[in-house]
Amino acid sequence: MSGRAMAPQLLTRAGARRHSHAQHVLRLPVAQVPRAPWEALGGRSLEPNGFFDPGFAQAASRHAWNGRGNDALVAFDGAGQGRMLAFLPVVSAWAALRLPVPALVARQPYTVLSSPLLDPERAVEAAGALIDGAAGAGAHLLVLPFARLQGPTADAIAEALARRGIAPAEVDNAHERAAYASTGDVESYLRGGMGAKRLKEMRRLRHRLEDEGAVAFTVADRPDTIAPAVQRFLALEASGWKGKQGTGLAQAQGDARFVELAALDMGARGGFEVAELQLNGRTIAAGLVLKGAGQALFFKIAYDESMGRVSPGVQLTLEMTRRFAEDPEISFVDSTAAAGHPMIDHIWRERLAVGDLLIPTRAGDPVAAAIVRLIKARRRAREQAKSLLLSLRNRKEKRL
Template identity: 45%
Template sequence: MVDIAHQAAINPASAKDAAMAHARVPLTAIEPGQWRALAQRAIEPNGYYLPAWELAVSATARGRTGAQALPAFDGSSTRLIGLMPVISLWQAWNIPLPALVSAHPYGTLCSPLIDRDCSAQAAPRLLQQAREAGAHALILRDVALDGAAMTSLNDTLGRSGLKPRVLSSYIRASLDATRDADKLLHEGLGAKKLKELRRQRHRLEEHGPVLFDVARRPDEIRPALETFLQLEASGWKGKRGTALLQDAGDATFIRRAVPALAETAQCEIITLRAGTSAVAAGIVLRHQDRAFFFKLGIDEHFAKYSPGVQLTLELTRHLCADPAIASADSTASADHPMINPIWRGRFAIGDVLIPLRRNDPVVALIHAAFVARNVARETARRAIHLLRK
């Protein structure tokens, strides 16, 4: 390793470059055992920043490759106590300003991994790593605004006289898996809707016995994954060109990540079958006591039986019956028409701008650039909407 202090005496500029390179490293430079151990101690679960998932995303997934890591170590520099996958602001949005942005791991959650046993050390060291990497600000995308990771970062910022800015936010559906599933579903959907869903299920049974299957082991999860990929590609995502199977990089990522997580019991594929036909399937990640509902695919030939809803009802019962799971994140968009009526828990997700220096005019420029980008995107969206009318 380069001796930065020695280099500084010879060439201050190159020493600064060396320090910046040391502060931000390739994700592959993080020792996998250290990363997994940190994930087990993380103050807030995030299945999308588990090493098997994020390394696969960063290697091949469409538009998400090339992420680096801000690592934080304890005083002995031997124990990893914090990890934040990042990309540059230029790589994220083509904005040429000195900021780092949380790397998007395909799932819509970017809360960093912070060691619960020493969060008071981990959070400030992550921010210091960002400073040493040359950043004037961090933009954390899709973080749980009231989650433990953001609370830890907010505490650190408060001690430094710095204030984060919430750039955008929305409310997302979640499941309280500690409750009785049938009571929860009755409260959420009501007797009339549940009766209609039972009628649809009985109609579905005309095509064969309806079975809910959970694939967990690597040998059983691989064929279940292929079933899911075919279902997803056969539906509206396939028509829109956004199904995982339609991009070679996306297909490689998911085929690498899912079996790898199954090795540590952190992923499962759920499938609803009517006779020999798979009518719906989904991917569920598991981290600590939380599940993450990643994606859903359905056979639209069975659309009149609400196969996606039927699968979600079964998933709800499955998770509520599992003592290892306390909650589930839908990772869905705001006001999602399918999941919101079923999973009635709510929490706030948002993009947060974190200044790294006090009274820094560059942070104001970064904020203004982000606002201008959002205004331009919204203007373009409205224009496209008008043109389609």
């Protein structure tokens, strides 16, 4: 199974004897997935996932990471490409993990939530179609990195496996990350997380910032305001440590083009915002937000490191939290941050359980079991190597 985008391929065609409705699954290049049914599925999906919005996914596939491209497993109702039941971008295990094994991995650039889009009225059938589609592509295992471990999507996958007599999915790399889902008074919420003393200190720093000039919190949410705001974000990110390490979005022309196009595409449908904290008209902190179906993803943050004395990133996050609290259309915000993040974990108190779902595609399959063991061993080895490098670096710094 090559990681290279391939021509449309019919993987399964299931009829009424196996499922309650006829449906079929295709493996398509993401760039060729039809937009109208895809957008419709995203708007009604069992659980939303802004990373799988067509504006984000197609721009990422075409431009990010040197425009490598990727495919998607797509389930449709009936023989045509009408109502879409499921969507999941995938690459081979070799492309994702450098493992030469028959597995597919849900992966696309800059994506840290891989729970698939599923039709809520036929969620178990949709989840089953993805499992059958992966099997039809020759995969013995379907891997969903950073998938929600609890909720209706995880339940639908579990039920689809049970109906096929397949062992439950195994979980690797399970952890929790910060989220915001409060319905109470936002200032009380912030005090509860940060503590009254820390919140008072942030107010003091905000007054210090105001002593230096005019401070404004703004949100760009229309294409005409989003485009220049994205450029300011890219410049700000490039000016910091990500720019020095060459990992900022602006460091690669394709990555910058990806976020520009995704922002405009999603922004035209109310699905993208750029929040900014400005001092005398200059952006000192900025955040990118993906929105849709009542939920949001705090996708990226950048701040002026020379202004660290007033904690611009924290100040921005506080303002964004207040805005989320006032937005009747948003009920849940995923921080997309690493577990134990030193900043967001002390502001947002809810937690989202995520991990890598390792899903067999056949009943009693020893090949799938062997791949699971290999993937888990690979992660352990990588973690041990990182720990060793960190230990050696710390020892070197102590000698200096």
